[in-house]
Amino acid sequence: MPDLLAILLTAVFVNNFVLVKFLGLCPVMGVSKQIESAVGLSLATAFVLTMASGLSYLVYAWLLVPLDLLWMRTLAFILVIAALVQVVEAVMRRQFPLLYQVLGIFLPLITTNCAVLGVALLNTREQHDLLDSLVFGLGASLGFGLVLVLFAGLRERIHAGDVPAAFQGAPIGLITAGLMALGFMGFAGMGSRG
Amino acid sequence: MSSSIALHGFHGGLRLPGHKIAASAASSRACPLPPTLILPLGQYGGSLAQVLVAPGDRVRRGQLVARADGLAANVHAPAAGSIVAIEPRPVPHICGLPASCIVLAVDTDADTDDRAICFPPMVEWQQADAQSLLERIADAGIVGLGGAAFPTATKLGYPIELLVINGAECEPWIACDQMLLRERAQEVCTGARIMRQIVGATRVVLAIEDRMQDAAEAVRAALDSSTDIELVEVPTIFPQGGERQLIRVLTGKEVPSGGYPVDIGVLCHNVGTAAAVYRAIVRGEPLLERYVSVTGHGVLAAGTWRVTIGTPVEWLIAQAGGYSGDAARVVLGGSMTGTAIATDAVPIVKASNCVLVLTTDQLRDPAPELPCIRCGECARVCPAQLLPQQLHWFIRAADWDAVESHALIDCIECGLCAQVCPSHIPLVDWYRHGKTELHLRADAQQRADAARKRFEARTLRLAQAQAERTERLAARQAVDEESPASDPIAAAVQRAAARKRSEGGPEHGA
């Protein structure tokens, strides 16, 4: 159990996928203009990430390893992720249609979100079992969502403030993201002894 | 003795220098009637009263000249005279726009009021029922004299537990409530008792600031050891006299955001309103005069006056000795929430409590607005526990959803945030802008929704009319097909002839 907690906390803070590993930056810059869409996208990504993490482990353990097809794992994982994203899209279209139409192109882009593929591949490298994979995926998605929502909150307030014309929009956003990354460096070494 | 009620605090606030000695040193004086009285018809934001007189009419003192319609107050002639005109005149409103007023030329011998109209005095008011008391208060045109000018009868229409009579006059320079308490404490107490009877309150608290010891003595003498009204002294902090702040201090409870004190079973009325209620009920007088402080270094003889409603400010200042040499600005109200007027021809209205004339050296340095440095002082002093800095950013960026969710509606425009801002940002001006924009936005949304409904109803109506027409056409075609008239023209001629016969028949007969 402490190992699972360590995996979770490490994925959320110490090795945050967005600010430490710098994966999944596309939606973070694109969907962070408003908190509502940020929350919506992070929930969608969380679902896909966790499910993909588990499903890709299963595919890995039950299909690829017995048939000695490890060299195909990238292809197989992408297949799983793409299918999952389609399912999430269909669910969202039915249950949260307004959010679906506002998120627009960014929903299918979860497929190409390198954080999702990154989680799946990291699971194989770290040799996680199923439970570890699921917790790792959950932690990664929590960290992703945390950064996305925090960043959206910051951007909303910055948008209302006095930004010099040359910095408005993406430049001040990137500077803010960089400062957040600096902040998250403070988590390095958390939980380790000595 | 002061009641032993445990006092709470309220967030923010500042101790400000009082500047009240000038207005409260001597007794109040009666301001003589001016040659012309100007009576605005509206409470700004409510509806206009309906005029009952025309130019040329002669009126008696106390005569009803405009009847309240909707959220408005009755307007009475404060003196005998004749109606000169009903026209737009400058009024004390921050926008500086004129509003519809009745202009009354006062008779030269109008100081005698033996031909005055008044209501029958209700000396036995303890036996009267609440409805007749409320009707008298509405008929007398009584509104909140603390500044908001809300119709008092409407505000007294709910049952409540705690009635607070607000004598905590916290704004610098103003001393009219203090003088009223000092000189007419008995009227205030009786008025409070009348109000208590109407709303059925179990507790009545008369709150004054702890520096108003002269008023405290007068009230204690008037109460004469009766315990039905508790006299409570609250600390002298601005804006202690704000309704919500006072209720918080006395009860520890907060009025909900966007709500009213009646929501938590409390009602708050100004001491002047209580005295006006006494006069209306017991003496049968409509609201015709009020206490007004004329003060500031820009008048030669500061003091507090009993002023007839409708008196032009220039007349009142002349009574107070006139302007001093370096008078620079006239403010109606106090130094925190008052509004500067563009001309001294504006009249004293029911809500006016003070005329403050500032000299050049008292004016705030109109330094250019510097950028906000996010110091947070404004939030520290805000008595409504708002985030003035964020509100300012959001209003600047026109992010109206955020402005609404940050509760701009709870801002009481006390001016403390602008007072402490090191960048001289005119925060209250931003909030006023925000409030009117929000109000108009809500209005526009309502109109758009109504227009959409009308449009959809019309589309439906047209579609139905079209459907009926098609049906009728189809029915006629079916009839035509049944009777095989191969020549449609002949059939049409036949139909026309038949119609003519049935129409022409009665005429031929007659």
Next chain:
Amino acid sequence: MIEAVLALSGLGVLLGALLGWAAVRFRREDAPLVDAIDRILPQTQCAQCGFPGCRPYAEAIARGAADINQCPPGGEAGIQALAALLGREAKPLDATHGSEQPARVAWIDEEVCIGCTKCIQACPVDAIIGAPKLMHTVLIDACTGCDLCVAPCPVDCIYMLPASSGIAVWRAPRPAAARLQNITFLRVP
């Protein structure tokens, strides 16, 4: 090699079946984005945007056939609200569709009106009351200022007047303009 192909194909078939089931299970027809856009539009039904009403314009925006800056009665506030809803950048009003005017209402000169009902038929919100050969008059509270009644009138008796002004609809100005606005009395420091 053959195992690789079979493995992936099998995986693909499995996932495809899952997707097919999801597509059927979660089917939905509505278009609530159009409703949300329509709620923002001012409902003037004036057709200045190039579409015959506010709802068609909302539908066009939703399917990407129209830009968000084509509505003069909505003005800049409307464009900002649409931009916030759709997550796009706000842009200035497209001048080819008209310019933002202050609120106006129609007024029929009763001396001249001939009772032809052409304006009644033109009004998209039924804000004109009247009957053939009887006086027509505009309900001020219902009139949206769309101007559609002015053209059909054969005797040109309809005028567009500014909507109500005065204290009740006064807009407190942004402070940069308001500084020292009223305070010119006696002395300006």
